[in-house]
Amino acid sequence: MNHFANKSLLKEIDFTAQELEYFIDFAIHLKQLKQQHIPHHYLQGKNIALLFEKASTRTRSAFTVAATDLGAHPEFLGKNDIQFGKKESTADTAKVLGSMFDGIEYRGFAQDTVEQLAKYSGVPVWNGLTDQWHPTQMIADFMTLKEHFGHLQGLTLAYVGDGRNNMGNSLLVTAALLGVNIQIGAPTALQPSATIVAMAKEAAAKSGSKVLITSDPGAAVADADAIYTDVWISMGEDVSPQARVKELLPYQVNAKLVAQTEKADTIIMHCLPAYHDKNTEIGKALEEEFGVTALEITDDVFNSDQSVVFQEAENRLHSIKAIMAATLGDLFIPEQLFETK
Template identity: 40%
Template sequence: MISATQKKNSSLKGKSILTLSELSSEQIQFILDKAEQMKTNKEDGTHLLQGKIVGMIFDKPSTRTRVSFEAGTLQLGGHALYLNGQDLQLGRGETIADTAKVLSSYVDAIMIRTFSHQTVEELSLHASIPIINGLTDLYHPCQALADLLTIKEQKGQLKGVKLVYVGDGNNVANSLMLGAASMGITMEIVTPPGYEPQPSITKFAQLLAAKSGGRVMLHHDPFEAVKGADVIYTDVWTSMGQEQENEKRLMDFVNYQVNTTLLKEASQDYIFLHCLPAHRGEEVTSEVIDGEHSVVFQQAENRLHVQKALLAEILSS
């Protein structure tokens, strides 16, 4: 049960969520606790967003982000508006600033899934309502919150867990690194040379880890990194917008596939995570993602619960 003191100290009311670096470890913990509570009691908070409207801007296609935010808003008694970026006047040259000001007078919050993180920052700068980052080229904070919730459910704790991410140092890796660092997780990021996460984000995550008792380390040898790992995570090698790099990436990542040979080095009770969609046979084998250690569908379900927790705390009276 969440105490009144916890709630007061972790208030998110009216707050935009652009990256996890803007949230304290207490706020992250509060979101996870709230999500667990809502997951256990599906009737909890069914009227929290009554009369509230969430505008959802999509410049990138989505399954989990769209359905989880839309379903979550409806389950809390609110209404979600799907806004295709190309159907808005943004697609015809209207400025982000003008769009932010107009939408602020129509809806209570905006969730945006787009390419450039600068777009989200500019939207937040000019909006008078909360902005939630549903994904950009640099960050995917809502996914990382669902990842942390899944690890907590499976391992019973976050602090001290060893998490190994194998693959591209992309937006998912960036947000997961920030979240893990805040919560005292030991995270090792294994990439081919040249595919590491952005250095400034890594440095900030390492500063967070130093305060929480966690660690953030970069590696190029997956077999060395996964020794004793409690959690193994991977993502697609080629993200949306990188299709022209696909052939080169397939060659560069060929030794970074998560398969049963690699996982012999992990803890016996490891869990496997993937944010989906997955390309079976590339970054992960079917044997792993469909195997007994995989919790990818629990992880996907948890997108719904953390997003309901976020919406409830940001928008409820």
């Protein structure tokens, strides 16, 4: 009996807190199996399509290695290999891929595309990132929090920067579902939409999570167990870099902001890539243009002992493996695990 059989992971709100916690705990288990070199071929003989309209380091690497570890064959299809809606409709593409592949990952722009893939393919579809949501990242992030603190309920997570991107949306809703207090610090124009906030508040009312949306960076990080940030300009976003940097510099995660948590053990999180130094072409260009050596996070904080960014990055592998194995593998998962507590 598999509670998750043939389910797609399109957005976090589609799942209960217990279901999300199962993914997290299963990911921690699979991480231990990998560290102990114990085979776990839950998807032996399966074929997985990896559709990427947007470039990727962690998501592509994680899905590829996860599929291989599970005994499946991953096939990468980039934006030049298949063209959504250009030569063939998404629905037609979904039907074709669903007839050949056992599962489909999609990373791109429109949430509607991943929803259509799930609707028409007939196989599990996993959202590797859209403009609106980033659910596979959430399982890795809350897995990292659980590994570090031993529990999730009652923790306080602060997210500062661009609050209305996919990361702001996903962290807000997932924290609310899991009973983690979520404090988002962003300028008024970059705060999550009223629809997303309402969704989070409804979930928070059931879980006991507290939701705070503020334009005050100090208030956003007060008493935070973890501070999270993300790049200020998303891939493909049409925005003036000068205006955005000026608007978001007060929300930079630096030593001064971290000190405002008034906690000694606050951890630092980032979904990467991060502009924390000049060791990238973009980093160099930004320094020349704005005279800053870092954007959303300073190098001293990024590389501090409090930073868990690389543990979090590795956890993309284990969490994606758990998601694929649970939804596509022949697992026995007792239904009573998901009875509302």
